[in-house]
């Protein structure tokens with residue numbers, strides 16, 4: 065286990081040849097994810113496979129966050145679960161080798177998995193989260209939450225932003 069406070073920092077020399085696994089809890093603030101509202105620390109499983117200086121990592125993470133429903137805006141808990149694979153090679157050995165694969169990283173004195181976790185997390189967040197399957201969203205005319213009941217607006221008639229502005233000015 066890492067002797068550093070950040071459980072995502074490893075000394076390459078401390079990673080055994082062959083397979084080794086670590087379960088770590090990661091404080092979201094440590095990874096630069098303080099913009100998200102977490103329910104608990106990120107649970108992270110690290111599976112290393114080391115052959116010589118080449119280190120393959122499979123990182124699995126689980127995290128519960130609160131986001132706004134993309135249709136009605138209701139605060140909604142979603143669970144992020146993802147696995148991210150990356151290969152590390154020592155920097156010194158690859159000076160004249162072109163690194164083109166995106167899942168290839170170089171390491172020197174310290175194996176820092178912080179940016180890996182950050183990327184894995186950000187890639188796993190849904191673009192348009194919903195509070196429930198088939199959320200009806202808000203009425204485009206009066207703004208009422210249609211999950212909680214209907215309104216009498218004519219929703220087939222789209223209100224132009226200009227009309228809406230005129231209405232507000234005249235009110």
Ligand SMILES: [Zn+2]
Pocket residue numbers: 133134135136137138194195196199200201
């Ligand atoms: Zn919703």
Ligand SMILES: [Zn+2]
Pocket residue numbers: 203204205206207208215216217
């Ligand atoms: Zn309405």
